[in-house]
Amino acid sequence: MHLSNRAQGVSPSATLATGQRAQALQAQGIDVINLSVGQPDYTTPQAIKDAAVAAIQADRVNGYTATEGVLPLRQAIAANLATLHDIHVAPQQVVVTTGAKMALYALFQVLLNPGDAVLLPAPYWVSYSEQVKLAGGQPIEVAPTDSLKVTPAQLAAAVTPTTRAIVLNSPQNPSGTTYTRAELRAIGEFAVAHDLVIVADEIYGELLYDTDQVAPSMLGISAAIDDHTVLINGVSKTYAMTGWRIGYAVANPTITQALKTLLSHMTGNPAAVSQAAATAALTGSQASVAEMKAGFKHRRDVIYPQLAALPGFRLTKPAGAFYFFPDVTAAMARKHVTTTADFVDLILNEAHVATVTGEAFGLPGHIRLSYATDLATLQAAVDRLRAFMSD
C-alpha cells in the first residue's frame, strides 16, 4: 500500500497523540492524570446548549448553509470584534470554518506555493508546521528571546525572498506569552514592509488573567496592517465548545473569496447546529466567559508557585491561555535523560502525569502542562511531580 509523500511527511498532532496515550493507560486501569490536551474542562454553558436544541427542534438546522457560514453568525462575529476591540469589519470579511484548525489549514492552502516559507516564532502550536508542510510550504522556526517573544530584528534575520507569511499567536499556546499592542504594531509594520501575510491566531484572546481587558489584537492598528492580516479565532476556548468545531477567519476580500472557494470543496459549511450554538454564544450573556476566566486564573495562581518551586523547573507566570511551559533542562539533567520526549515518557510512566514535549512546539527542553482541569486534579499532579523530582 503506497501512501502519498504528503501523508508520509506529516507527523500526528503531538497534543492529541499524548492525550490518546494517556487515555490508553487509563483504560488499562492506570491512574494517569492527563494534562496534555488543551481543552476547557467546563461544560458548554446551558444557554448555548438550549439554543442548539431549539434550533434542532424548530427544523432550522437540517440543510446545508452557505459555505462561509450563516449571516447571523458572521454578523455576530463582526459585532463581537467591535465590542471587544473597536474593530469594524463587514460580515463579508468573515469565513466560518470547522474549528480554527480548519481555518488555518485552508489559509495555508490558499496562500502558499511549493517552497514558500512561513515564519513560525517558537514556541508555536503543533499544527502550524504540519499544515504549512501539507500546503507544500516550508516552516521556518524563529528562535525566541528569553521572554519567549519574537522581535522584528529576529524576523528580519529569517526573512528571504520566498517568505510569504508569519504566524503570530497571542496569547500563545504553549507558554501564555502575550504581546503588547506596541509589539504587535512593530511586527505588523515589519510584515507590511516585507509584504508578508500576518496570520494572527487570537483564539486565547479572552483568556488573559491579570486584567479585565482582552488581549490586544493585530487588527485595528493601521489600515496597512489590517490589509495584511488574517485574524483566526473561534468559540472552542472562550465558550468551552471544542467539540462543536466552530472557528473563523477574518480577512481582506481576496483571501476571503479564495477561502470560500476552497472550503466549498473541502467541508462545505460547518455543522449548521454548531453555527446556531456559536451564534447564541456570541450574542448571549457573557457571564459564563467571565466565570470560566476567573476559574482558570485561580488555578494558575495556586499551581504556578508550586510548579516554579519544583527542582529543575524554571518558568515565568503565564499571562494568558491555559498552559504552563516550564524550562526543564535542569530537571532532565537531574534525571539523566537527554531528550525532552524521554523526559515526558519518564514522567508519564513513573509519576503518571501526561504532559506534552516542547519538541512538538519547536522548543525542546520544555514541557507543556494544561491547567484546563479542576484544581484538585492539578494539585494531585503537582504533588506527584514533586515526589518524582525528589526521588
Ligand code: PMP
Ligand atoms: N490555535 C491554537 C493556538 C490552538 O491552541 C488551537 C487548539 N485548540 C487551535 C488554534 C484550534 O482550535 P479549534 O480547532 O478547536 O478551534
Ligand code: GLU
Ligand atoms: N489546541 C489544543 C492543544 O494544543 C487541542 C488539541 C489540538 O487540536 O492540537 O492541546
